[in-house]
Amino acid sequence: MHLNWKSKVSLPVYEDATLNAELTELVRAANDDDAFAALLHWAEGKIALDLQELLETHLYAVRDLLDEVPPSSGVRVTTPTWLECRTAHTRLRERLSAEVEAAETLKAQAAEAWHTLRRKTAESHRIRFDRATALDADGLERVGTLHKELSEAATRIDAAFEEHVEACHHLALRDEEFLVFSATPGSIQSHEFDEMTPAEFEKAIAHLTQRDGHRLTRRQGGARDLGADVIAITPDGRKIVFQCKHRQPGGRPLGSPVIQTLNGTARPVHQADIVIAVTNGSFTQPAEELAAEQNIHLLAGLDLRRWAAWGDPLLEVLSLEGAQPS
Structure with missing residues (x-):
């Protein structure tokens, strides 16, 4: 056994004796580089899988937001701002629909990044993480890019709602003016x-x-x-x-x-x-x-x-x- 650090992890015991013997032999033959490479492989995979969970949560959240925004056909005709209200709702729904598509793409790319990591380290962890080996951008580098794109997507969604709220606030003020006028003798219904x-x-x-x-x-x-x-x-x-x-x-x-x-x-x-x-x-x-x-x-x-x-x-x-x- 070449590993020299203390561990609370014990070897699993399987019913098949041959399997126990082969596992024990592999562990005895392992060295520090093997263990560290395996840990790196696990860590990369965890980061990639965590990102997939984040993107899936993001995707469901954006879909829920889209469902909460009424379609433009649901905007009632009450004052002259009705057309602008419908336009504002249509614009918001279009932006959220685009974010749903973007989130679906990011989620698929995150899954592909994880599979890329799995394929590239499946045969030899040590070769994958050797100091002389150049890391491929399709691996964890891509996961980092996707994290950044997820953050940018959240920023875009916040901006879309801020613009929508500001537009609707402006329209609401105009609505109030129209409604006040409609109660005067100068208004004919x-x-x-x-x-x-x-x-x-x-x-x-x-x-x-x-x-x-x-x-x-x-x-x-x-x-x-x-x-x-x-x-x-x-x-x-x-x-x-x-x-x-x-x-x-x-x-x-x-x-x-x-x-x-x-x-x-x-x-x-x-x-x-x-x-x-x-x-x-x-x-x-x-x-x-x-x-x-x-x-x-x-x-x-x-x-x-x-x-x-x-x-x-x-x-x-x-x-x-x-x-x-x-």
């Missing part, structure tokens, strides 16, 4: 539009236009209005022509004939810079397509709610704020 007569609907649109600071030149249409129910002038001199179409709840959507009529008079007759068809109902797809072709703005649904109920300026809703007069 969807159900209030539905309860109006066509004449009251035109007056409401005129009121909202004036609320935005536009100067009214026509408050209500009539038999000879030629498609212009409400006309206003913006502070920068642009003329807005509205055609107002009130619908009873559940009524049929407005079709392309409405757009054709408006297109035939708004600019040629009224010299409109901005042409708007507004309804408390909805528009058909052909009407939407024709309006897009003729540069006519359709105001309904969520856009009408943004303007009427939550107080967003009309030109902002229509993405016309800051546009130059024609």
Whole structure:
């Protein structure tokens, strides 16, 4: 026996005598280098296996985080920030999904690193750890790299949630402003539009236009209005022509004939810079397509709610704020 340190470890005893004898002979033949190489082999394997456990825990944790973030389709439509909320949730879910894929890759690479260590030291521990032998980067060096990548992944996830929390906090503050405005007399809710007569609907649109600071030149249409129910002038001199179409709840959507009529008079007759068809109902797809072709703005649904109920300026809703007069 060449080993010269004291040990509390005793040789195992097997039922087979030949096995006991062979094991005893191998131990007697072992020296310090053999024992130290075996210890190094065990230590490397333990480090690699510990990393696999860390990565598996990390993978499950990221999957749980992803499950806790509601899909964008689960974001309720309450205020004008709903689209931004959905975008924020989608962005966070995409980043977490990418981290799940990255964690799965790291876990597979850690397993491969462990198998590499096992294969390279299976035949001779002493050769593997000889001072003259260059260690391969595919072994424990790779495990060290994976540890670093795991730390970087945790940092990325923390950053993703910090950005998400900051974005949602900003949106929550804006939501509060919208909700406060919706409780004021200047806010008109969807159900209030539905309860109006066509004449009251035109007056409401005129009121909202004036609320935005536009100067009214026509408050209500009539038999000879030629498609212009409400006309206003913006502070920068642009003329807005509205055609107002009130619908009873559940009524049929407005079709392309409405757009054709408006297109035939708004600019040629009224010299409109901005042409708007507004309804408390909805528009058909052909009407939407024709309006897009003729540069006519359709105001309904969520856009009408943004303007009427939550107080967003009309030109902002229509993405016309800051546009130059024609």
